[in-house]
Amino acid sequence: MTNGHHVVVLGAGYTGMFSAIRLAHRTRRAGVKITLVNPSSRFVERLRMHQIAAGQELAHHRISDLLAGTGVTFVQGAATAIDPEARRITVDGATPLGYDTLVYALGSSTDTGNVPGAEAHAFTLNSPEIAGRFAARIAEVAQAGGALTVCGGGLTGIEAAAELAEAHPGLNVTLISTEEPGAMMGAKARAYLHRVLDRLGITLETGARVTEVLPDAVELADGRIIRSDACLWTAGVKVSPLAADAKIATDDRGLILTDATLRSVSHPEIHAVGDAAAVRMGYGQLHGSCQSGLPTAQYTADTIARLLHGKTVRPFRFGYFHQPVSLGRRDAVIQFTRADFTPVGMRLTGRSAVAYKEFVSGSPLMTYRFSKRMNVTTLVSKGGRATRKPAAS
Incomplete structure (x- = not known):
């Protein structure tokens, strides 16, 4: 029974935002309550941080504006503790927030x-x-x-x-x-x-x-x-210690260990996406990137919707297909890849690469807008044979 089921999404980065918006559309008639928790009221385009560093003015996107019309409740605050046994989150050290299902999307940051x-x-x-x-x-x-x-x-x-x-x-x-x-x-x-x-x-x-x-x-x-x-x-990344502190099963870096459906191996009511999840394919573990993060968010929203309706869920599959790199505003290089991120012969450079990279950087916001009205599929490869093999333990 889905009526009154409460899904809390921790983190409003690329993956958390997509998870919340897509899940809201997928469950719009099911009486599911969705709450998105984030310390800042601003949605951060992490793919464009180097542009801000160079003195460029970027658009200011408010999380509440991106969620408008979805029915998702936005709570501004930092999650400071998780009690997975009571299924409760502490926000800003005081406010308790209960959940039935948790999407852990806290991402990563540079480690200094x-x-x-x-x-x-x-x-x-x-x-x-x-x-x-x-x-x-x-x-x-x-x-x-x-x-x-x-x-x-x-x-x-x-x-x-x-x-x-x-x-x-x-x-x-x-x-x-x-x-x-x-x-x-x-x-x-x-x-x-x-x-x-x-x-x-x-x-x-x-x-x-x-x-x-x-x-x-x-x-x-x-x-x-x-x-x-x-x-x-820019050397090295770290993740929030929140999951490890809560005794949720993590690897030695603090990433949540997931099963084939991106659910915590120790607490299956917790789904982990993006940089915060240790996701393994047959070719190895996914590395943190928007390219792999958005597909985990899309898959998780669909998985939760299917589980709430008593449907079966197939394992997550993902394969890389490009390495896009901007080189200032007037140049770029795009290396296309196999599913395991190794390069193939095809590449783009110069103006065509600039246009390609700009499309990639802007695509999450376009995806959010369209996802309010339809099930938008991100540019994603399932990886073919490379992802049909089971992940190594």
Whole structure:
């Protein structure tokens, strides 16, 4: 019986927002109550944080506006504790919120706790407010012809370094990475990426590990000191300790361990999506990204709706199909992939890649709007043979 069933969604990022809106549409005649909990009233486009860091003004999307017409209740506040036995959440340390089904969508953030000085002296792209303060600092540094270090050569670090170098031609940008930037791409896409970074005047420190962030420099493992009037930290991620603290089964990083239907292996009334979930396919564990996160949200909304109506649920299947990377506002590279994220020969570069990347970045908001009226299917591959194999334990 679904009437009065209460679903609470923790986190209003890309996955939490999609889970709530799609589930509301799927259960609109079933008497299901849905509550979305998030500390901020603003919906954050994490895919565009590097644009804010470069001083660009982005649209301000209010969560209440995105939920308008769905029937979803928005509670602004931070979840501070979960009691899975009582099925109760504590919000802002005081307000209790009961649930019948919980969607855990708290995502991840950049981890500055593993390297001395990173938390004190480095900026992150964890929120629009932090990115905005970083943008103000970078404007000062660039005007003085100063130096920026971007620590971490993953996609976030690459996009941020390119965006900042393009926006501030007088800025000396150094990208520091333990691996070659673009290592996951094919040779031709990677070569294009490096040509663009070189054209933008970005210095690469490849195979380098930062051991300490100082107020005006970063120290590398080989003893070298690199000048840094501002440091952007993009290396490593962490998740909320909320699940582990509640004795919900997690891996050693704090991600909720899930079964084949993305339900907690210890508490099946809890569904985990996006970066907060340890999701395994036959080819390995999904890494945190919007590309894999939105399909987990779509699947979970559909799964909850099916379970409430007594229907069977098939296992979750997902395969990657691209690696989109913006390189400033006027260039980009898109590497297409197999289901397991390994590259294939097809790629896009230049203007066509810019248009493709912009579509990808803007697609979540379009999906939310249309999902209020219909069951919108995200751009997702089930991965073919690669996901038919059972996940390794």
